[in-house]
Amino acid sequence: MTTAAPEPSHPAPRADTPAAGRFRYVLRLADTSLVLGQRLGEWVGHAPALEEDLGLANIALDLIGQARLLLTYAGEVEGRGRDEDALAFLRDAPEFCNVSLAEQPNGDFGRTIVRQFLLDAWQLELYEALSGSSDARLAEIAAKAVKETRYHLRFSAGWLVRLGDGTAESHARVQEALDELWRFTDELLAPDALDEEMAAAGVAPSLTALRPLWEQRVDAVLQEATLKRPAAVRYPWQGKRGVHTEHLGHMLGEMQHLPRAFPGVTW
């Protein structure tokens, strides 16, 4: 189901300068929120019930709002005059730095909830830590995002428990989704050179230190949901380094169609 290969098909982003590294790092956060928000937006008008339609759309809105703040900041760090729109709509898949889990297709409602739960739990740990970043701008964006993410997690964890501890059918479906998506979770917590550089600079938390916190949070909910945590898979997914599964390109094709077909168009 994937085209991802351990060897990047383009030069790996290198943090040649502090600003370049920070730019890439902020993009990772921004793109993960943007891509996940866009995915959730695909549910509008299709969710199993009106309340869930609104719920997913509201989470999408928060995520896209976070992405806007982060993309704007990334553009300022880069210093080449790219604003949030240029970064969101005029980059191709290999330039996106979101974690691979965020771009995985929605599947059924249960699968969307599994993906959301795993990422909500991760973003909560990450943003809580980033609230104390040495980068003041990142710290304030993170402090804002923490409150929203905590609320998202209440929604996704609540649904995961209802589905996991629900009927035989709902249990089987979310367990299957969990089994399938689990292999993308290692990327969330396996630091690469840029993560380590940012951690050393006090900009970002150490992912190695976040791992047990995330696992604890996830395990508690899985247990309540009577779901089995799949075996660890150490597979080098590299969405955050720009090497994506084939799903991202299709998603961007839809997301970016309008501004690319009509450059400079305004509402």
Add this chain to the structure above:
Amino acid sequence: MVTESLAARPARSIVHLDEERVWQVLRSVMDPEIPVLNVIDLGIVRYVRSDGARLHVGITPTYSGCPATEVIRRSIREALAEHQLRDVIVETVLSPPWTSEWLSEEGRRKLEAFGIAAPSARVAATVACPRCRSHDVERISEFGSTPCKAHYRCADCLEPFDVFKCI
């Protein structure tokens, strides 16, 4: 901020008068999604200050992605322009992040009268039905029709109602 040299000039009093007027005008700028609340009630105006030449209005978004924020920014500029206050810069302030605790007392009363359960003054308190005041309520959804609301139902009077989320 008024510097010492500016403060010595008569312009200072005009600038201060303008700040007062800005606060007054802001009370007429309503939330487009909850039209009984003005931006002061919402607690999103963080400051009004002048740099001697222009007035700066700092507003903070309730939620990062709330679409009403853009409309509110425009409404603020338009309302001030109507009062001949044109040299105004509307700035976004993210820190400290907005909390429902900043909703004014008057705002809470207006919300209840409008049929939306107000968040209690402190985060994490119980929800009461805005119609019959019963605490026997159930949550239907964490999310409602706007980012700032959740959806509940009263088990006593059976009315569904919105709750202004506590964050």
